[in-house]
Amino acid sequence: MATDDRNLSAATGWAEQDDVPEMPSELLEINMGPQHPATHGVLRLLIETDGEIVAKVTPHIGYLHRCAEKIAEGLNYKQWVVYTDRFDYLAPMCCNHAYVTAVERLLGVEMPDRVEYLRVIAAELSRIASHLIAIATFGLDMGAWTPLLYCFREREEILNLLERLSGGRMLYNYMIPGGVRFDVPEDGWCEDTRTFIDMLENKKIGDYNTLLSYNKIFIERTADIGVISREDAFAYGCTGPVLRGSGVQFDCRKDDPYSVYDQFEFEIPYGTGEQGTVGDCWDRYMVRVREVIQSCRIVRQALEKLPPGPIMSDQVKKVMRVGPGAAYTRVESAKGEMGHYLIADGGQKPFRNKVRSPSFCNLQILEKIGPGMMVSDLVATVGSLDIVLGEIDR
Amino acid sequence: MEFAAICTLLSTKLGDGVLELHEEGVEPWVDMKPDQIAAAAHLLRELPELDFNQLMCLSGIDWDGLDEKGKGKSVAILGYSADGKPETSDRVGEGDLGVAYHLYSHQHGHKFTLRVRVPRGAATLPSVAEIWPTGAWHEREAWDLVGIRFTGHPDLRRILLDDSWVGHPLRKDYQMPGRWDLAPLEGKPYSVNPHQKPMEPPPAGDADGSGGEG
Amino acid sequence: MELFANLLGKIEALSSQNVLILSSLIMALIMALVMAACAIVFTWMERKVAAFLQSRYGPMRVGHWHGVAQPVADMLKILQKEDIIPAEADRTLFTLAPVVIFIGSLLAWAAIPFAPGFIASDLDLGLLYIFAVSSLAVIGILMAGWASNNKWSLYGAARGAAQMVSYEIPLALSTVPVVLYTASLNMNDIVIAQQGGVANWFLFRDPFLFVAFVVYFICSIAEVNRGPFDMPETESELVAGYHTEYTGMRWAFFFLSEYANLFLVSCIATAVFLGGWWAPIPGLPLAPALNFIVKSVLLVFLHMWVRWTLPRLRVDQLMYLCWKVMIPIALICVIGSGIWLMVSGQAS
Numbered sequence: 001m002a003t004d005d006r007n008l009s010a011a012t013g014w015a016e017q018d019d020v021p022e023m024p025s026e027l028l029e030i031n032m033g034p035q036h037p038a039t040h041g042v043l044r045l046l047i048e049t050d051g052e053i054v055a056k057v058t059p060h061i062g063y064l065h066r067c068a069e070k071i072a073e074g075l076n077y078k079q080w081v082v083y084t085d086r087f088d089y090l091a092p093m094c095c096n097h098a099y100v101t102a103v104e105r106l107l108g109v110e111m112p113d114r115v116e117y118l119r120v121i122a123a124e125l126s127r128i129a130s131h132l133i134a135i136a137t138f139g140l141d142m143g144a145w146t147p148l149l150y151c152f153r154e155r156e157e158i159l160n161l162l163e164r165l166s167g168g169r170m171l172y173n174y175m176i177p178g179g180v181r182f183d184v185p186e187d188g189w190c191e192d193t194r195t196f197i198d199m200l201e202n203k204k205i206g207d208y209n210t211l212l213s214y215n216k217i218f219i220e221r222t223a224d225i226g227v228i229s230r231e232d233a234f235a236y237g238c239t240g241p242v243l244r245g246s247g248v249q250f251d252c253r254k255d256d257p258y259s260v261y262d263q264f265e266f267e268i269p270y271g272t273g274e275q276g277t278v279g280d281c282w283d284r285y286m287v288r289v290r291e292v293i294q295s296c297r298i299v300r301q302a303l304e305k306l307p308p309g310p311i312m313s314d315q316v317k318k319v320m321r322v323g324p325g326a327a328y329t330r331v332e333s334a335k336g337e338m339g340h341y342l343i344a345d346g347g348q349k350p351f352r353n354k355v356r357s358p359s360f361c362n363l364q365i366l367e368k369i370g371p372g373m374m375v376s377d378l379v380a381t382v383g384s385l386d387i388v389l390g391e392i393d394r
Numbered sequence: 395m396e397f398a399a400i401c402t403l404l405s406t407k408l409g410d411g412v413l414e415l416h417e418e419g420v421e422p423w424v425d426m427k428p429d430q431i432a433a434a435a436h437l438l439r440e441l442p443e444l445d446f447n448q449l450m451c452l453s454g455i456d457w458d459g460l461d462e463k464g465k466g467k468s469v470a471i472l473g474y475s476a477d478g479k480p481e482t483s484d485r486v487g488e489g490d491l492g493v494a495y496h497l498y499s500h501q502h503g504h505k506f507t508l509r510v511r512v513p514r515g516a517a518t519l520p521s522v523a524e525i526w527p528t529g530a531w532h533e534r535e536a537w538d539l540v541g542i543r544f545t546g547h548p549d550l551r552r553i554l555l556d557d558s559w560v561g562h563p564l565r566k567d568y569q570m571p572g573r574w575d576l577a578p579l580e581g582k583p584y585s586v587n588p589h590q591k592p593m594e595p596p597p598a599g600d601a602d603g604s605g606g607e608g
Numbered sequence: 609m610e611l612f613a614n615l616l617g618k619i620e621a622l623s624s625q626n627v628l629i630l631s632s633l634i635m636a637l638i639m640a641l642v643m644a645a646c647a648i649v650f651t652w653m654e655r656k657v658a659a660f661l662q663s664r665y666g667p668m669r670v671g672h673w674h675g676v677a678q679p680v681a682d683m684l685k686i687l688q689k690e691d692i693i694p695a696e697a698d699r700t701l702f703t704l705a706p707v708v709i710f711i712g713s714l715l716a717w718a719a720i721p722f723a724p725g726f727i728a729s730d731l732d733l734g735l736l737y738i739f740a741v742s743s744l745a746v747i748g749i750l751m752a753g754w755a756s757n758n759k760w761s762l763y764g765a766a767r768g769a770a771q772m773v774s775y776e777i778p779l780a781l782s783t784v785p786v787v788l789y790t791a792s793l794n795m796n797d798i799v800i801a802q803q804g805g806v807a808n809w810f811l812f813r814d815p816f817l818f819v820a821f822v823v824y825f826i827c828s829i830a831e832v833n834r835g836p837f838d839m840p841e842t843e844s845e846l847v848a849g850y851h852t853e854y855t856g857m858r859w860a861f862f863f864l865s866e867y868a869n870l871f872l873v874s875c876i877a878t879a880v881f882l883g884g885w886w887a888p889i890p891g892l893p894l895a896p897a898l899n900f901i902v903k904s905v906l907l908v909f910l911h912m913w914v915r916w917t918l919p920r921l922r923v924d925q926l927m928y929l930c931w932k933v934m935i936p937i938a939l940i941c942v943i944g945s946g947i948w949l950m951v952s953g954q955a956s
Contacts, residue, residue, distance in 0.1 A: 030759045038844045052923060062554040067563050069539070105420055141844045143835055143920025149662035211917070217836060218919045234447040234500060237528030250500060324464030327421040328451055328496045328507065341453045341494060346464035352564075354453035354494075364531050375763070376922045379845050393554060 027055050034063050038141050038379040041389030045366070047378065054378050057370030059363055064393035072353040077103055077320050078176050080350070085171040087357060087391035090133050091334035093119075093126030093162070095391070096175040101258050102329035102340035103177040106322050107315075114309035115179045116260040121193070121302045122165065122174055124295040128200070129158040130334035131288040131295075134241075134386040138285055139212050141383035142221050147212045154204055157196050164189055178316030190303050201296040205289060213289060222285060223276030226369055226381030233279070236368065237361035240336025241291065242385055245271040245284030252332035259331075264301045266294040281384035288386070321348055328356075335359050335386060357391035395504050397422045400444060407437050423494070423507035431510050432520040438497060438506065439525045446497035446506060449526035453496075454536030457511065458489035458566040491517045491542050491565075512542065521547035539564040632729070639717040643868040648679040650867040650908060657912040689856035694757060697853065701755035705748050706854070706861035712744030713865040713872060720875045721795045723885050723897040734795035735787065738876060739780045742831070745869070746772045749840055752862075753850040764849025767923050768833060768840030774930040775830040775837075781938035782824040785817050785945035786810045786880050799884030809883035814952075816944035821881045823938050825910070828873035830926070832866065835915040839923050874907035875900070882907075 033044035042063035048056040068087075072080050084099040085092040097119055104111065111119075136151035159169045164185050166174040174181055184190060212218055228238065233246040243250055251268045253261040269290035271283030323344025330339035336358025343352040362385050370378060395403075397417070401424060405413055412434075414425035426434060438446045490511040497506045512519055521544035523530035533544045534553040541562030544550055552559060561568055652667070656674065659666030671677025693702055719734035721727040731737050746769050753765020787793060789810065790801045802809050810817050830837035841849035851862045878884060882903050885896030921929065 028759060036847060062552075062556070065554040067539070067554075070563050070568075108420070139919065143838070143842065143844060144918065145658070145835075146662050146916050149664060153663065212919070215919060217921055220925055221919060221922055235527045237449055237526070248500065255503065324461075325419040325421075326423070326494075327419075328494075330450065337450065339451050339496070341451055341496065343455065343460075345461045347461070351460060352453070352455050354451065354455075356451040356453075356496075360531065361528050364528060368527070374922060374924065376842070376845055 025050075032378075033060075039382065040137060040387055043363075043382075043387065043389055043392075045378070045382070047370075047375070049375060052374045052376075054370055054373055054375060057366050057378065059366055061360075061363070061389070061392050064389050066394065068394045069353055069355060072350050074349065076348040077322055077350065080353070081176050082171075082173050085173055087355065087394060088130070088333060088335060088338070088359070088388045089170060089390045090388055091123075091126040091130035092170070092172055093122040093174060094130070094331070094333035095338060096172065097123045097259070098329070098331040098333060098338040099340055100175045100177050101331055102327065102342045103320075103322060104316075105329050106325050106327055106342055106344050107177070107320075109178075109313055109315040111179065111313050112309045112311070113260070113307045114183075115311055115313065117302050117306050118180050118184065118311065119175055120259055120261065120264075121299055121306075122162065122172070122180075124299045124302070125158050125162060125193070127334045128292050128295045128299075129155045129162075131241075131292050132158075134288050134334075135208060135212070135285070135292075138281075138380075138383040138386070139218075141379050142218055144212055144215075144218065147208060150204070150208065150211070154200060161189065161193055161196065164192075177320060179310075179312035181311075183311045184306075190306070194300065194303055197296045197299050201293055205293060208289065213286060219275050219282060221376075222281035222380055222384070225276075225281045225377045226373065226384060227277045228279040228365060228369060230279070232365060232368060236365040238336070238365060239358050239361065240332065240334070241284055241287040242336065242362045242365075244269065244287045245384075246279035247271050247273070247283075252330055252337055256330065258329070261298075263305070264298045266297050269294065281380050284384040284386075319348065321346060322350070323347075330356070333358060335388060335391070336362060338391075355391075355394055357394065359385075359387040359389075359392045363387050363392060395443065395502060397506070400504070400506055403441070403443060404434060404437060407441075408434060421507055423509050426508060426510050428510050428512050428519055431508075431522075434508065435495075435520075435522045435525050438508075443502075444499065444506075445501045446499045448498045448500060449495065449522065449528050449532070450498050450505075451494075451496040452522070452529055452532035452536065453494045454540030454542050454564065455492045455494060456489070456540055456565045457492055458514075460489070488514070489566075490514060491540060493519060493536060493542060495522070517541060518543045518545055520545055521550075523547055538562070541565060635718075635729075640714060642717065643714060643864065646871045647864040647867045648683070650870060651679045651682065651863075652676060653905075653908070654867075654912055657909060658916045661913065661916045683860070686856055686860045691856045691858065692853070694853050696757045698755040698757065701751045702853075703858070705752035705755060706858045706865075707748075708751060709745050709748030709865045710861050712741060712748060713868040715741040715744070716872055717868075719795050720872070721799050721879055721884060722875075722900050723895070726897060727796060730796055731794065733793045735783060735793045735798070735876075735880070738795075738872075739776060742869070742872070743772070743776055745865070749850050752854070753840075756850070756853040758853050760846045760848075761850050761852045764840045764842070764846045764852070767842075767846075768850055771830055771833070771837065771839050771923075771926060771930075774927060775827045775934075778823055778930060778934035778938045779827040779831055781935065781942060782820040782827065783876075783880050784938075784942045785820050788942070788946055788949055789813065795879055799879050799886070802883040802886055804886065805890045806883070806888050808886075809881065811881045811883075814945060814948040816941045816948060817881070819937065820941040820945070821877070823934055823941065824877060824881065825907075827930075827934055828877065829911060829914060830930070832869040832873055832911075834866075834870065834911060836918040836920045837926055838915075838920060839926055842920065844920075870908055870911060871904060874904040874911070877907055878903040 027048040027050055029046065029048050031044060032047055033039040034042040039045065044060040044063070046058040046060060047054050068083050071083060075083070081096060081099060084095045087095045132151040132155045136148040139147035162172060163169045164187070166172040166182060168174070228242065228246045230246050230248055233243045233248060238246070247270055249268045249270045252258070254268055269287050271278050271287055273280070273283065274286070275282045324346045326341070326343040328339055328341045330337045337356070338358055339356035341354040341356065342350055345351040366381065366385070369381065373381065401413055401415055408430060412426065412430050416423050416425065438444050491514055492509060492511040495508040497508070510519065519542060521529065521533055523533060523544070524546065530548060531553060533547055534550060536542050537544065537550055538552040538554050539562055551557065555563070652675070655666045655678065667675025667678040669675055670681045693699055716738045718729040719727065719731050719738050749768040749772070750765050753761045753768070786798060790798050792798065806812060811821050812818065833840050846852070851859055854862060878900055885900045887894045887899050
């Protein structure tokens with residue numbers, strides 16, 4: 001524990017630079033969280049510091065644990081949708097999408113085109129909302145207050161749109177195995193969405209870049225900080241913007257296509273080390289900014305092509321029996337690869353449903369890259385990983 | 395590489411009869427004996443033709459009470475009855491525990507699913523955290539919720555539940571504690587702080603479940 | 609303000625011993641009131657400016673017009689708050705720290721010339737005195753951080769002490785070129801030397817002085833611990849820095865002195881660089897005190913604008929900026945201004 005004398009130069013590598021005589025000293029042990037403004041929820045980081053330098057980081061999670069996987073075993077397949085909303089509560093549509101994709105894959109049914117298009121539109125809007133929050137809170141971690149308010153203003157528009165679509169503002173419960181609950185409202189929803197998307201893509205993103213992304217102080221704070229190498233990203237199971245920030249052009253929507261994503265044109269932004277090293281905080285941040293633009297493109301194409309048809313598949317019965325069978329199905333959620341390992345026994349309830357949440361894996365790398373950085377950089381790195389405790393703790 | 399080709403390659407390296415192929419259903423998988431898993435994991439990671447550099451998912455599973463015929467007659471959820479008392483599981487805890495590994499290769503773009511079963515009494519598996527560091531937390535979760543031990547794991551502690559929790563909730567025979575019952579904590583504090591004085595144990599007369607929340 | 613100035617001018621003219629003491633007391637009272645007014649006006653202003661920059665409204669309810677009574681409501685709320693001293697805290701230091709910080713900022717007001725004759729203490733070493741007493745705040749911050757017995761507070765205190773001690777050097781150095789021109793540290797003399805229009809303000813006397821003003825402005829942000837240099841607080845890293853454990857009125861004292869200091873550094877900048885109480889165009893019928901205050905408030909607005917626009921620096925970058933950028937530039941300004949003074953023949 002903290003009272004042990006340690007060879008600090010070995011721990012941090014900083015003392016080697018100077019001719020400092022060996023002195024007995026000890027590391028300061030601090031709890032960052034669970035109540036801390038920069039931990040994005042009830043995350044507790046037990047950090048040992050040598051002055052401003054972090055020597056060791058140990059994440060402690062579980063403060064939001066609900067044992068959702070146990071609850072899954074007691075609910076039928078449609079009831080369980082409600083709980084998937086609560087994993088990544090900043091992008092619940094993506095979580096819905098992951099789950100219904102998994103169930104329908106086990107059922108072996110194809111959805112009508114309109115269903116898939118509506119799902120893609122909803123999931124991409126949700127992804128934009130989530131990335132806006134990621135941009136906002138990352139800026140806030142850097143001490144920039146104003147981008148937070150701007151991003152929340154835009155997110156509010158998305159929430160309004162999704163409210164008109166699904167009736168909910170935060171937890172939508174919109175997609176169910178077999179279809180979606182509501183069709184597009186006939187009050188000009190599509191036009192409003194298109195207007196908003198155009199506004200976001202053409203104007204607002206440029207504003208954020210001017211205000212935050214290319215701000216000199218912001219670059220100083222984020223470039224070359226918290227570098228995750230390509231190999232580390234693979235080894236630690238990083239996915240989503242964290243993996244792409246490390247220069248890997250991988251996206252489940254393209255590389256492991258599901259739904260109707262193969263019918264849209266979009267690019268996969270990835271980190272190029274534009275301001276520093278490949279895989280630094282700035283790269284991860286910028287991947288999210290650029291993904292917002294790509295999501296806007298997808299939504300626009302989906303709105304254009306939106307086919308007519310039913311919003312529920314007639315192949316899925318009211319009382320749904322799934323399986324028997326087991327499959328791991330993954331989709332690209334806002335935070336990364338969201339997977340459901342679903343074991344069905346032919347009944348109305350899942351036998352086992354393991355949820356592989358992206359933040360759970362992304363957070364893990366903190367133990368590896370944390371030591372040696374400054375406390376401020378640790379805050380930056382946690383912010384750039386963009387974790388949501390709801391899906392880490394499940 | 396296709397599933398069959400991967401299996402053939404693995405069989406030539408590991409020896410015949412090690413893999414038990416299941417090619418039916420949505421997702422083909424391979425069953426394996428626990429003592430072979432370490433060797434297989436090394437091969438899967440290191441063979442350049444396979445190069446599974448990402449462990450997508452590692453799931454701990456309790457197979458107790460699975461309806462093998464696929465009629466959906468598996469064990470029911472344990473919950474709370476109307477008066478808030480926990481229902482007791484009718485499961486006595488038989489059947490195996492298991493782990494499923496889902497692998498993906500970014501180099502080759504292929505997937506592979508590996509399953510392993512361990513007897514309930516000796517639920518111990520070699521850890522793959524050395525091969526895929528992401529396995530460390532997944533294995534901690536499997537230990538925490540299903541109760542499978544991983545030998546050679548760098549830091550096998552509970553991850554989601556408190557260190558003082560008793561039992562593994564995702565086991566089918568897990569008995570739900572009372573709602574505000576301190577029993578699972580055995581009178582120990584929720585978290586252990588070496589600098590803190592030990593907490594007073596809860597008063598003896600407070601065992602009816604109406605005691606304060608931790 | 610003018611009324612007070614006339615009154616005080618008359619009182620001081622009597623120059624009797626008793627009256628001097630009386631006038632000092634009145635002046636001290638006025639300065640304390642100015643400080644309280646600062647906090648009240650500037651909390652409202654900060655909220656409105658932040659809201660304006662962030663495309664929202666800010667307080668709109670209390671006091672009918674744009675929430676003008678919001679600070680009063682805040683003060684009433686803070687008064688009612690429970691006063692908590694952590695069990696393991698060093699009680700003496702803990703209770704003393706807000707007072708020390710408050711006194712530090714109160715003392716400095718003594719040498720600010722708001723209008724001709726309206727100065728609490730016309731010190732010959734006015735400028736030096738201001739910089740000297742304003743460093744008391746460092747001690748207060750260290751006391752608060754140490755006494756709280758909270759690791760985050762300690763971090764904030766250590767950062768704050770390092771930052772404020774460092775930034776005092778370029779802050780003081782950037783005013784030295786002006787002193788070269790006036791050959792006096794007396795604040796009244798400095799302002800009087802800028803008599804006339806904008807062209808006579810030290811800001812525009814020579815290019816080095818302009819750079820010195822920029823240096824002064826940047827360092828003053830650091831000196832009052834506001835964003836992007838709010839290292840002692842850094843709410844996203846250190847929770848609330850050195851005042852994490854403070855509540856109620858004690859916390860309000862920190863708050864009060866933050867805004868008082870904000871106005872103070874702006875007042876110094878006005879007096880030293882922006883012509884003090886002189887109107888921008890000579891002969892404009894504007895009250896001298898009004899000139900002074902408008903200029904200072906504009907500077908305060910600039911402070912707020914910067915705070916709500918820029919991200920925060922990291923603590924080592926902050927130190928780098930101070931020792932390797934600001935101090936050399938300030939030194940160059942001193943030398944350059946001196947040479948300019950000699951060449952242009954303005955030397956007095």
